[in-house]
Amino acid sequence: MRLIIENDPQQVARWAADYIIQAIHRKAATSEAPFVLGLPTGSTPLATYRELVRRYQLGEVSFANVITFNMDEYVGLPEEHPESYHSFMWNNLFSHVDIKREHVHILNGNAVDLEAECAAYEEAIVAAGGIDLFMGGIGEDGHIAFNEPFSSMSSRTRCKTLNADTIRVNSRFFEGDIRQVPKMALTVGVATVCDAREVMILASGPKKARAVQMGVEGAYSHVWTITALQTHPKGILVCDEAACDELKVSTYRYFKDIEKNNL
Numbered sequence: 001m002r003l004i005i006e007n008d009p010q011q012v013a014r015w016a017a018d019y020i021i022q023a024i025h026r027k028a029a030t031s032e033a034p035f036v037l038g039l040p041t042g043s044t045p046l047a048t049y050r051e052l053v054r055r056y057q058l059g060e061v062s063f064a065n066v067i068t069f070n071m072d073e074y075v076g077l078p079e080e081h082p083e084s085y086h087s088f089m090w091n092n093l094f095s096h097v098d099i100k101r102e103h104v105h106i107l108n109g110n111a112v113d114l115e116a117e118c119a120a121y122e123e124a125i126v127a128a129g130g131i132d133l134f135m136g137g138i139g140e141d142g143h144i145a146f147n148e149p150f151s152s153m154s155s156r157t158r159c160k161t162l163n164a165d166t167i168r169v170n171s172r173f174f175e176g177d178i179r180q181v182p183k184m185a186l187t188v189g190v191a192t193v194c195d196a197r198e199v200m201i202l203a204s205g206p207k208k209a210r211a212v213q214m215g216v217e218g219a220y221s222h223v224w225t226i227t228a229l230q231t232h233p234k235g236i237l238v239c240d241e242a243a244c245d246e247l248k249v250s251t252y253r254y255f256k257d258i259e260k261n262n263l
């Protein structure tokens, strides 16, 4: 696993956006196949999306040949609700770049048959050629996508009950009222994320420090699903200083040293 330690959330965003842009260009140089990008919602990726939009406006990247798959969506929340992940993605990224509408994939949390929706999503990922790069955030409890503690490490896209901690944390988007937060979501599984050819997880702020510590220094365990990154051949965790607060000094120094000559 690579651990990239940047000074602050803005630098995390710049690093992540650079990485995505380079990956898109690298594939385009050798193949006409679309670049397949997995994407998260949440507070953490917002700065990365702003940076991607800025770089698109500068003409440094195009999304015309990019296919996206989002990680998750609430069950039962109308797509047009301001806090749906559909709204989030269009408001913060897709409406501002040249992506084709038919290239955007977001789970339909209002599907009549949720199980069939999830199975079709897995099939669509395969049909697109698999995900080249999956970007994600990390929950305070170490979840990736909505794979809460004790999710199977071989889980696939499915309907998931959100735990009390996640509902509490996400209530900040619902006027602080936990009753308004949907109790279920559709989410890609841990194995769906880890099937991607590269996985890049972002973490900023002290609230993520324990999850980062477990993800980097902890043992592989379904208790902290972020530890799945340890088994990925190309897993990258991009953190700011505050998110590294709980790492051992020796771990922190090790990654600072080993990454200092890498871009």
Ligand code: PGA
Pocket (backbone or CB within 6 Å): 041, 042, 043, 044, 045, 137, 138, 139, 140, 143, 144, 145
């Ligand atoms: P956040 O959420 O970026 O809003 O902290 C991350 C997550 O829950 O995966």
